[in-house]
Amino acid sequence: SLGLDTSIIGREIVHFLSIGSTNDKAKELANNGCREGLIVVAEEQTGGRGRLGRQWVSPQYRGIWMSVVLRPDIQPMEAQKLTLLSALAVSNAIEECTGLKVDIKWPNDLVVSGKKICGILTEMSAEVDKVNHVVIGIGINANMSAEDIPDELKDKATSLAIELGYNVDRKNLFRYISRNIDELYTCFINANQWHDLMVEYREKCINVGRRAVISKGDVSWEGMVTDIDDDGALIVLDGHGEKKRIISGDVSIRGV
Ligand code: BTN
Structure with missing residues (x-):
């Protein structure tokens, strides 16, 4: 057991050695009525997906490829907030685990020394005025070596291991991420703390003032x-x- 000690996020975890896309699996489980907080995590994705129809390279044991199912009682318009919340939670988790300074590029890219180390893909199932579920897909280039990064991305993307010079403990990082999302999701549900969270997001966002x-x-x-x-x-x-x-x-x- 991972001993997460969270109230919602990760109270159920499904782990795969290899899968097409954790987002697709999470959506399938959400459509079959799983509880919110379920995490799908895989050691490898053979069909990892990024934003704008892009592919997401996800080699075995080298990253954190995970998806979280949420069922917030919100309007579809508000779902974007969950993307920002996740970006903030994951950036804080990486900073706490590694000591690296992690910036956010709006809305949800995480950047270290100007290069991308994490992307987030939010997918929603909704009716006109009500959200059924939101899947937050998180991809972190944790222990990828320079050779794992496709040539055309070498000046735009990096990994935690490349920046640090050593491999990170992926299980520990996974734990921090789950706890941080749990904490911020609780703020989101209790709406009154949302403004403070956005103040912190703005401070970390590299786009403001540029x-x-x-x-x-x-x-x-x-x-x-x-x-x-x-x-x-x-x-x-x-x-x-x-x-x-x-x-x-x-x-x-x-x-x-
Ligand atoms: C992006 O920056 O374009 C978003 C990348 C999101 C990648 C993650 S990895 C886990 C989850 N499963 C997927 O197929 N994609 C997301």
Whole structure:
């Protein structure tokens, strides 16, 4: 047993040596009525998925590939908050475990020394005004060596082991992540603590106060990121001095 000592997250854990995608398995279990807090974790993914239809390289024993099932009583619009919550919880967990400084690139990329070490894929099943379940998929490049990182990503991605010079204890990191998500999810449910959590998110987010290129499909524009509101939307001043409110959806952003 992992002795998690959490109230919701990880009260049930399903472990696989190899699987297509932990998000797909978590969605399947959620559709079959599993309790919230269930974690699917795998040593390897053969069909790991990233945002925007990208693939997510997930070699055996080298990373943390996990998905958490949540059943919050919220409107579909609010689900984005869970993505931000997860990014903050995981960044804190990695900092506590390794001592590395982990920044957040809005909405949910975790970055060490300017390179990505973790991505989060949030998938939701909802009706018009009610969420059935949300799956939070977390991929951490923990003990990947330089050779495990695809050539075309070498200047954009890194791993904890590459940054630290030694391998991390993945079980320990998994424990910290589960506990941190449990703690912040409790804040989310008790709404009154949400504002403080967003203050912390803003402090860790590298985009605030910087220029960025916002892309959706073929359309790109540049602006100045001025803030992130309490709903997790990015506030960007465009070239005409107009304030735009960006929700994560299919948007990708790049600092300039
Ligand atoms: C991204 O940055 O594009 C998101 C990457 C998310 C990867 C994780 S690994 C565990 C879970 N299962 C998947 O297939 N994807 C997520």
